[in-house]
Amino acid sequence: MTKGRRKIRQGMAGAVLLSVAVAVAGLMMLSQSISEMRLSDRDKPLWIANQMQFEMLRFDAAAQDYALGRETYEGLTQRLNILWSRLSTFEEGYVADVLESRGIDLSVIRDIRNWLETLDETVFAQDVPPATAESRREMAAILRDQMSSFKTDLQKLSLSVVKSETQEQTQFKDALLTLSNRVTLLGVVAMAALGLFGLFLWIDGARSRKLAEKMEVLANHAGASLRAKDSFVTVVSHELRTPLTSIYGSIELIKAAKNSDLSPTNEKLISIAHRNCERLITLVNDILDIDKLDANLVILDNKCFNLSQTVQDAVRDNENYATGLQVGLSLRVIDTELYVEGDEVRIAQVLSNLISNASKFSPAGSTVEVIAYQNGPRARVEVRDEGQGIPEEEHERIFERFHQGSQVTSTTYKGTGLGLSIAKAIVEQHNGRIDLKSTPGKGTTFFFELPIKDESKDTSHRPASCDVRDVA
16 A cells, blocks of 8 residues: 555545534533523522512411411411522522623512521511410511512513523523534535545555455466576586586696696686686585575485584684684684574585685674573574774675675675575574674674583483473
8 A cells, every 4th residue: 555545545534534523512512502491490590589589478378378277387487588599599509690791670689688687686586476366467468568568570680581591591402502503514514525535545455455465476487487487597506516516626637636737827727717717616506505494305414513623623623714714713712502403404504604704794803603502591693893893784684695894995805795695594493593793993792502402511412302491
């Protein structure tokens, strides 16, 4: 998938999610608004105003019953306290704030408060309530006469509250309708966006399937081409190895002849031919090894062997080569018994490659150090040179086929570029690992590790094969 198509898909997905989120938020707001409409009228000023009128009427009826002897003084006082509570609701809290915000005249409420305070200080402040029927009638007549002046004002207050409630509900319903329309529109937009996104995914999926089919065809063609190339290289290599071996043997016979009549010039030409023939044979062998490793045709002759001894043999075998390059070899075997299971010939091939490479890229007069020791559950071999080092950016590619580092351009010793790749494959076939450490200007250390049988230093004879610990 290209970056442009990925950005389009991400943008459309974001738009769909945003539309859905906004629509859900709108639905939640709509649901909350409907719930607010369904709240009980007990929380509204109109209900309080009606209750105020109702309690005034009940207080008037209680006063009339008191005059007729059907209500006690305590009952009349109780009705007065209830009236006080309704009045407090008008003057404090939510109802008072709402009425004040609507600009409703509350002067009648203040007048009622003043009247109630006067009653508390006069009529209901007596220690002894009226005892005679006449005194009760006089008291009731005073109360009813005073209450009659508030009836009209309370009715006007209720009408004002009704009017404000109606206006508020109208505004609320209009706002609710607007919100509902917007939520509906958002829902339509979200569904349309979702549909477009689904269509885009379908089209993109179809394109991806077609692209995958094309890529599969190309991969098959590339695989066939690669197999044909490998087969060609293998056939050519096989066909070259036999005549090269014959040529090489003939040149060696000529060089070995004691009574040779060759001139110095011809001897030089024979030496060049001998050296180039060696390089060609090495290249052919490397190509054949790579081909076998790729095809998993390399059959390892696994046996239990002492890696420390193999390292000593490899150093001895490469000593003449290093001496010819004016490079010394130093061997340091810290652990003399490092038993591993594997193909000793193949491991010797890895050692030979690392030692010869280190010798080639070391300056004359320097020393290549080979170290063997036990590193935890693994046997470790290090080959250290004093060359110019390998830049860090080349470390990952150094084990690739035909890759030759930048240091090769400054030396006359050029190889095939296959040795390290073969060494890596062989080490990994032995459940090991190979890597390097290098500092430009200070040399390079190549090392590989193989699982050992155990961590003991037992000097007894080892069996022909051994169970190697599986180390992750």
